Amino acid sequence: MKTSSFCIVPLPTDVxxxxxxxxELSAEDHAIITVDSATGYPCRHCLHWAQPGExxxxxxxxxxxxxxxxxxxxxxxxxxxPCERYGTIGEYPADFRNGRVFRAYDADYNMIDAEVxxxxxxxxxxxxxxxxxxxxxxxxxxxxxxxxxxxxxxA
Numbered sequence: 001m002k003t004s005s006f007c008i009v010p011l012p013t014d015v016x017x018x019x020x021x022x023x024e025l026s027a028e029d030h031a032i033i034t035v036d037s038a039t040g041y042p043c044r045h046c047l048h049w050a051q052p053g054e055x056x057x058x059x060x061x062x063x064x065x066x067x068x069x070x071x072x073x074x075x076x077x078x079x080x081x082p083c084e085r086y087g088t089i090g091e092y093p094a095d096f097r098n099g100r101v102f103r104a105y106d107a108d109y110n111m112i113d114a115e116v117x118x119x120x121x122x123x124x125x126x127x128x129x130x131x132x133x134x135x136x137x138x139x140x141x142x143x144x145x146x147x148x149x150x151x152x153x154x155a
Contacts, residue, residue: 004090004091004092004123004155005127005130005154005155006090006123006126006127006130006138006152006153006154006155007089007090007152007153007154007155008047008086008088008089008090008091008092008093008150008151008152009089009137009150009151009152009153010044010045010046010047010085010086010089010150011044011045011061011076011078011085011150012085013045013085015045015061016044016045016078016079016082016083016085017082019057019059019078020057020078020080020082022057022059023057023059023080027059029059029060030057030058030059031057031058031059032055032056032057032080033055033056033057033058033077034053034054034055035050035051035052035053035054035055035056036052037052038051038052041054041056041077042077042095042096042142042149043056043077043078043079043083044061044076044077044078044148044149044150045078045079045083045085045086046079046083046084046085046086047086047093047095047096047149047150048083048093048095049095050077050079054079054080054081055079055080055081056077056078056079056080057077057078057079057080058075058076058077059075059076059078060073060074060075060076061073061074061075061076061148063139063148063151064105064109065109068108068109068110069109069110070105070109070110070111071109072148074146074147074148075147076147076148086150090155092122092123092126093150096122096140096149096150097122098118099118099142099143099144100116100117100118100122100140100141100142100143100149101114101115101116101117101140101141101142101143101146102114102115102116102117102122102125102126102129102138102139102140102141102152103138103139103141104129104130104132104135104137104138105135105136105137105138105139106134106135106136107136112132112134112135113129113132113135115128115129116143118143122140126138126152130152130154137151137152137153138151138152138153139151139152140152
């Protein structure tokens with residue numbers, strides 16, 4: 001079995017737990033939603049699609065910190081109930097093989113490249129982007145809505 005040269009970085013557990021606590025306290029920017037589609041609500045913590053009937057929390061997440069030109073806050077989902085953080089970090093998450101765009105950033109959070117991989121081989125796109133020595137990390141995002149999905153770093 002080939003060892004991956006990258007690792008998947010899902011949303012940290014403390015961020016997911018903080019979102020759950022904020023939703024329980026009825027924070028204005030944290031909405032609890034009952035899922036009505038099998039492919040509309042990706043949990044950024046376990047990296048699986050939430051299934052119809054499950055509840056998720058929609059909340060703002062800062063993927064690029066303030067003070068940088070690509071600073072960005074965008075909406076993401078996590079399961080409302082605790083879920084296990086994605087742990088197979090050397091393997092690309094099966095639920096997200098389609099509909100992802102990959103954006104490469106340098107150490108100063110500047111976007112230096114981007115490429116769409118519609119199921120064609122996201123691993124090859126990641127390897128290509130990480131092949132640039134200036135690439136510090138790659139963010140996987142929804143190709144349709146642009147929302148942050150997960151980060152990718154060199155192994």
